[in-house]
Amino acid sequence: MTPTMSTFSGLNTAYTGLVAARQGLDVVGQNIANSNTVGYTRQRITTSAVGALGLVGPLATAQQGGGGVSVDSIARLGSVYLDARVRSSAGLAGYSAVRANILSDIESSLREPGENGLSAQLQEFWASWQGLSNNAGTPAAAGIVLEQAGVLVSQIARGYDEMEAKWAHARSELGGMADELNAAAGQVANLNVTIRSTLAAGGSVNELVDQRNALTTTMSALTGATVAERPDGTIDVLLAGNAIVSGDTVRPVAVVGAYRLDGTAAAPVRLEWAHRPGSSVALTGGEIAGAVSVLAPSDASKTGGVIAEAAQSYNDLASALASQVNAVHRNGVTATGETGVDFFAIAPTVPAARGLSVVPKDASGIAAAAPDAGGLDGSIADAISQLGTAAASPDTIWTGFVTRTGVVARTELQQAALAELAAASASNAQLANASVDLDEENVSLVMFQSAYQGAARVMTAVDEMLDTLINRTGIVGR
Numbered sequence: 001m002t003p004t005m006s007t008f009s010g011l012n013t014a015y016t017g018l019v020a021a022r023q024g025l026d027v028v029g030q031n032i033a034n035s036n037t038v039g040y041t042r043q044r045i046t047t048s049a050v051g052a053l054g055l056v057g058p059l060a061t062a063q064q065g066g067g068g069v070s071v072d073s074i075a076r077l078g079s080v081y082l083d084a085r086v087r088s089s090a091g092l093a094g095y096s097a098v099r100a101n102i103l104s105d106i107e108s109s110l111r112e113p114g115e116n117g118l119s120a121q122l123q124e125f126w127a128s129w130q131g132l133s134n135n136a137g138t139p140a141a142a143g144i145v146l147e148q149a150g151v152l153v154s155q156i157a158r159g160y161d162e163m164e165a166k167w168a169h170a171r172s173e174l175g176g177m178a179d180e181l182n183a184a185a186g187q188v189a190n191l192n193v194t195i196r197s198t199l200a201a202g203g204s205v206n207e208l209v210d211q212r213n214a215l216t217t218t219m220s221a222l223t224g225a226t227v228a229e230r231p232d233g234t235i236d237v238l239l240a241g242n243a244i245v246s247g248d249t250v251r252p253v254a255v256v257g258a259y260r261l262d263g264t265a266a267a268p269v270r271l272e273w274a275h276r277p278g279s280s281v282a283l284t285g286g287e288i289a290g291a292v293s294v295l296a297p298s299d300a301s302k303t304g305g306v307i308a309e310a311a312q313s314y315n316d317l318a319s320a321l322a323s324q325v326n327a328v329h330r331n332g333v334t335a336t337g338e339t340g341v342d343f344f345a346i347a348p349t350v351p352a353a354r355g356l357s358v359v360p361k362d363a364s365g366i367a368a369a370a371p372d373a374g375g376l377d378g379s380i381a382d383a384i385s386q387l388g389t390a391a392a393s394p395d396t397i398w399t400g401f402v403t404r405t406g407v408v409a410r411t412e413l414q415q416a417a418l419a420e421l422a423a424a425s426a427s428n429a430q431l432a433n434a435s436v437d438l439d440e441e442n443v444s445l446v447m448f449q450s451a452y453q454g455a456a457r458v459m460t461a462v463d464e465m466l467d468t469l470i471n472r473t474g475i476v477g478r
Contacts, residue, residue, distance in 0.1 A: 224285030332367030
């Protein structure tokens with residue numbers, strides 16, 4: 001009886017080998033099929049030897065073979081450390097990239113240095129006054145002043161409008177980022193539920209974890225979010241310690257604040273918790289944090305939001321230009337004998353850059369001469385032409401802004417490049433660890449194929465032994 005039981009045990013051992021080899025082939029096939037799937041993490045079956053059950057008492061044998069092999073699980077060969085590193089670097093890269101792109105765009109819109117920049121237009125404007133001082137009383141020279149003034153006013157207004165358009169575009173993109181974040185958070189919560197129930201039923205969740213990791217990486221790139229794992233297989237996604245996802249619960253966020261650039265001072269744009277209005281979301285990085293920073297209002301130290309600071313620089317230029325030119329122009333007398341006349345006006349109900357306009361409509365409204373100096377005097381025009389070289393001239397204000405913008409843009413571009421290198425390094429390390437190596441899979445394929453064939457031969461041999469034992473034993477001599 002004992003040999004028969006041992007033989008049946010051998011049949012079961014061979015069967016477990018067949019099952020293990022078949023599952024190994026299935027996993028290899030899954031890896032090969034997903035070798036080009038973005039975010040897929042390679043898998044391996046983990047096995048353990050089954051010991052001999054053995055009998056006790058009079059039926060026990062001195063030696064008995066093992067009970068075969070058990071497939072314990074299908075392991076996902078990912079690294080928690082590398083996944084966290086990818087998320088962290090994605091947050092830093094996202095923040096720097098948004099700021100660098102905006103600053104680079106602003107710098108390009110200035111067209112400095114070059115003939116289309118405001119510096120060149122200011123020089124042309126001062127030169128036209130110099131020309132008028134040398135040709136006082138000449139309608140052509142006065143016409144050039146009015147023409148250059150009109151071009152300068154239009155370019156200042158256009159520059160402000162460009163900043164306003166960039167702000168509106170960034171504000172719209174921020175809303176889209178928040179929607180993307182909330183959608184990703186909802187998907188993570190749904191995957192948490194599926195993963196928890198699947199694990200409780202003893203199933204494999206490797207592909208679901210891959211999907212969830214891709215979503216959390218997206219959330220980290222947007223906000224710098226971190227991830228905390230729970231024992232039941234679910235995760236919490238945290239924004240500066242506050243959970244946006246906790247198990248199957250989602251706490252969405254909302255963008256609040258001004259919808260126009262000129263409203264940022266009264267209602268700064270920020271991200272807050274939708275379920276706690278007025279409670280801002282603390283962000284440590286990510287694209288959303290970068291967008292919020294560039295949408296911030298300007299401040300006295302000129303370190304506010306880069307778009308608002310650029311717009312304010314256009315306003316400062318318009319105000320300085322109007323006040324300085326008017327201060328000199330009022331001292332002169334026009335061809336019609338008027339004094340105390342302004343050359344520029346600024347509408348009080350709109351930003352200075354947009355409200356700047358030229359008062360004189362023709363040469364008769366320009367006060368180029370000093371009172372009682374005669375119609376051919378150009379002393380006032382000459383004084384105005386010298387304003388461009390003064391210490392606090394409009395040129396100095398504009399040059400200071402252009403220089404600051406260039407320095408900040410260069411710094412942000414360098415930081416963005418470094419952050420992108422760090423993110424690429426983290427991603428490459430993760431891929432090296434988790435991506436499918438077809439050469440390795442081919443070796444595993446041959447190994448499991450050979451194991452399957454070997455287990456099948458063992459099963460065939462045991463079957464033949466059982467056939468002999470059961471059907472042929474005792475027939476000799478009949």
